[in-house]
Amino acid sequence: MRIGLFGFLFTMWILILGGGGVLVMILGPLTISGYGDFDFLIASIIKAIIAIILVIIWILILSKLKNWIFKKEIKF
Amino acid sequence: MTELIIPSIVSCVVAFFTVYLTTPYLIKFLQKRNLAVPDMNKKDHVMVVRPGGPSIIAGIITSELVLYGFFQTNEILAIMITSFIAFVIGYVDDRKVMGGWFKPVALVIASTPIILLGAYTPHLAFPLFGTVQIPALYLGLVIFMIPITGNTINSIDVLNGVASGFMIIASFSLSVALFILQNYEIAIISLPLGFISLAFYKYHKIPSKIFPGDSGALTLGAMYGAIAIIGHVEIIAAVALLPAVINSFLFLSSMKRIVEHRQIKGKPVEHTDDFKLKATSDKTAPITLVRLILVGGPLSEKQVGYVIFKLAIFSGILAIITAFMMRITL
Numbered sequence: 001m002r003i004g005l006f007g008f009l010f011t012m013w014i015l016i017l018g019g020g021g022v023l024v025m026i027l028g029p030l031t032i033s034g035y036g037d038f039d040f041l042i043a044s045i046i047k048a049i050i051a052i053i054l055v056i057i058w059i060l061i062l063s064k065l066k067n068w069i070f071k072k073e074i075k076f
Numbered sequence: 077m078t079e080l081i082i083p084s085i086v087s088c089v090v091a092f093f094t095v096y097l098t099t100p101y102l103i104k105f106l107q108k109r110n111l112a113v114p115d116m117n118k119k120d121h122v123m124v125v126r127p128g129g130p131s132i133i134a135g136i137i138t139s140e141l142v143l144y145g146f147f148q149t150n151e152i153l154a155i156m157i158t159s160f161i162a163f164v165i166g167y168v169d170d171r172k173v174m175g176g177w178f179k180p181v182a183l184v185i186a187s188t189p190i191i192l193l194g195a196y197t198p199h200l201a202f203p204l205f206g207t208v209q210i211p212a213l214y215l216g217l218v219i220f221m222i223p224i225t226g227n228t229i230n231s232i233d234v235l236n237g238v239a240s241g242f243m244i245i246a247s248f249s250l251s252v253a254l255f256i257l258q259n260y261e262i263a264i265i266s267l268p269l270g271f272i273s274l275a276f277y278k279y280h281k282i283p284s285k286i287f288p289g290d291s292g293a294l295t296l297g298a299m300y301g302a303i304a305i306i307g308h309v310e311i312i313a314a315v316a317l318l319p320a321v322i323n324s325f326l327f328l329s330s331m332k333r334i335v336e337h338r339q340i341k342g343k344p345v346e347h348t349d350d351f352k353l354k355a356t357s358d359k360t361a362p363i364t365l366v367r368l369i370l371v372g373g374p375l376s377e378k379q380v381g382y383v384i385f386k387l388a389i390f391s392g393i394l395a396i397i398t399a400f401m402m403r404i405t406l
Binding site for chain 1: 329
């Protein structure tokens with residue numbers, strides 16, 4: 001179990017690194033034009049929505065991993 | 077760099093000794109007022125005084141004031157005010173039992189000094205991949221960071237010495253990361269947090285003479301979160317905090333809502349005849365880090381604490397590796 005916890009911790013770290021890469025690659029180049037003064041606002045809203053979706057996906061992956069890593073031990 | 081050595085040494089000495097010297101007086105004061113709670117993990121009916129927040133905030137304010145005497149920066153002010161607001165929120169919760177939503181919502185107020193003093197840079201830096209500009213989104217991150225770090229440290233304050241011991245490891249890892257990133261000024265501003273935690277650990281370690289309470293745990297967590305934002309090391313700070321994050325994640329994913337510990341009926345952990353800690357099979361109880369550690373078999377409170385510290389050291393090493401990776405861009 002304690003080894004499993006270290007593994008879970010390490011997996012979380014890898015997910016943070018990978019998630020960061022996805023965030024930089026998707027959100028980094030994202031710009032909106034053609035809406036005048038609203039360009040910045042629209043781009044910000046889209047970035048916020050994408051970031052929230054990515055965080056939800058991250059939590060779902062983590063939840064699945066938790067069940068997979070600890071499935072033998074968690075009987076409660 | 078050399079001009080930072082004296083402020084650094086003075087502030088760390090002030091931070092350590094303020095907490096080290098004021099905590100015994102605080103313990104006596106709290107004992108006189110009978111502000112004590114039972115230590116649930118002790119065989120005999122042991123009462124431990126709380127909260128230790130006042131000595132912790134005294135250490136933060138005095139050490140950061142010393143640093144402010146050397147460098148008059150908004151960053152130091154933001155850390156002091158944020159920590160103080162978190163202390164007040166925690167103190168209210170210590171004295172009067174508030175609902176589960178009180179602390180996360182109220183701690184949003186603690187984020188405002190960072191925003192109002194402009195002590196942040198609105199982009200996120202990731203290891204290997206560089207930075208991403210997210211001005212509006214980053215504002216949201218600042219608002220949520222303090223409630224998250226504050227409550228995360230508070231949620232790990234379950235056994236003697238764990239919250240303060242964990243903070244020693246996490247905050248020194250963060251300071252080392254800031255030095256690696258050559259952000260020397262913020263690294264020095266961050267150092268007192270480790271020394272404050274170290275001094276408090278002397279009285280908090282098993283068998284505890286004082287508990288930090290919400291005021292202590294929220295203050296430590298809020299200062300940590302403020303340093304993460306101001307020092308521009310949000311990802312590294314999150315990595316160093318991972319064992320506590322896992323604890324909050326397991327708790328929330330099993331309870332499916334924000335709820336105060338005292339409102340939960342199911343017990344995640346019980347005691348064996350020789351008063352070791354043992355995981356229960358209660359399906360209504362939350363899954364916590366301590367419960368997972370105990371799935372392998374009963375352990376003493378001290379042994380569980382050491383497992384948490386080993387996890388904290390492991391995540392601290394990952395945080396330092398992350399700091400080195402920040403200097404590489406693919």
